[in-house]
Amino acid sequence: MNVRIWNIPESCSEQDVRDFLQRELGHYAKEIAVYDAGTPTVYATVELNAEQPYIADVIAQQLHGKHLAGVALQASAAPFGEEPDAPRASGN
Structure with a gap:
């Protein structure tokens, strides 16, 4: 299973995003990929x-609304293997 995260501030580096998600998800994160950093x-x-x-x-619900760089x-x-287009944030 995959979780998709968007509305990430463009000021965050790929490493910032990886570190944040690893901290939040711990052992649940098998692989983290960041696109268009x-x-x-x-x-x-x-x-x-x-x-x-x-x-x-459950993990998506927990991450939804968490703050990264404000x-x-x-x-x-x-579902695993499905990579639909990420919804785009209107205020970012």
Whole structure:
């Protein structure tokens, strides 16, 4: 299962995003990928180290609204292997 995170401030580096997500998710984060860092369309996906689909939903709910560099993140769960286009934030 994957979690997609967007509305990430473009001022955050790829490492900033990785560090934040690793801190927040701990052992649940199997792999973290950050795309388009430094641009208004930056987003991240996290492959979870969990088999149960509901874990991704719970993690997405926990991440949704957390603040990174003063900006509330948005997150949603996506089935493993599915990479839909990340919704774009209007205020970023």
